[in-house]
Amino acid sequence: MLSIGGYVIWLASFTLEVYIVVKCISSKTFLRYLPLNLFVGAMILRGVLSYLAIEQYGFSSIQYKYTYYYTDTLLTVMMYLAIMHLYHQVFREMNLGKYVHGATVTLLAATALFAYRVVQSNTDHLTTRFVVEMSQDLYFVGVVMTYLLWVAVFKFRETRTRLVQLVLALGVYFSGSAALYAFGNMFPDLHMVANLLIPIVGTFLPAAWAYTFTIVPESARLAPARLAEEAISHR
Numbered sequence: 001m002l003s004i005g006g007y008v009i010w011l012a013s014f015t016l017e018v019y020i021v022v023k024c025i026s027s028k029t030f031l032r033y034l035p036l037n038l039f040v041g042a043m044i045l046r047g048v049l050s051y052l053a054i055e056q057y058g059f060s061s062i063q064y065k066y067t068y069y070y071t072d073t074l075l076t077v078m079m080y081l082a083i084m085h086l087y088h089q090v091f092r093e094m095n096l097g098k099y100v101h102g103a104t105v106t107l108l109a110a111t112a113l114f115a116y117r118v119v120q121s122n123t124d125h126l127t128t129r130f131v132v133e134m135s136q137d138l139y140f141v142g143v144v145m146t147y148l149l150w151v152a153v154f155k156f157r158e159t160r161t162r163l164v165q166l167v168l169a170l171g172v173y174f175s176g177s178a179a180l181y182a183f184g185n186m187f188p189d190l191h192m193v194a195n196l197l198i199p200i201v202g203t204f205l206p207a208a209w210a211y212t213f214t215i216v217p218e219s220a221r222l223a224p225a226r227l228a229e230e231a232i233s234h235r
Helices: 004-026 034-057 060-096 098-120 128-154 161-186 188-215 224-233
Strands: none
Touching: 004 034, 004 188, 034 060, 034 188, 060 128, 060 161, 128 161, 161 188
């Protein structure tokens, strides 16, 4: 069973995630941000499945651990689609969209091949430890991709406020998640601390995106000189 604090965090994350999808639908921007909405939908699915696993088997059960980490791996793959969508948005005005689409297809193919070979070679010993390390590796790749996207935003002086804030929030989320996975692996005796902090960090992204889709209009522009200030304020 979850503690009261755990219920509050889970309910807050779930509510924010549902709100983002509903907000995009009501504002008729769902298809414009389809990969982001699919990722948020995957977050909702993970939250529901994890909640059911906790209620039925308990927080410390092996069923919950497998449910959480495997859905988290799937969620990270979905995040790659969201990242490539943001890449496409950043490079769209330079007519480089076709290259982004090509990179997306290549990334998905490589990810699918990697997942197939990993599962095939570890069918008899897919331990929780293995799943945790796999998730950490995927998060590390996500961090690198997001930081490169940050560089592109600053290099090309992207001024679309909503796009900049979506990218910055994604970078903070990936950095925090990767750090917690690394902390849990480096200090196994303190893995419970990391497990408690992961849901809190996970709430940041839907909160930041909900704020962006609600407060920041699509037409808002950011002065190039303020990009650094925005980056610092999101750290």
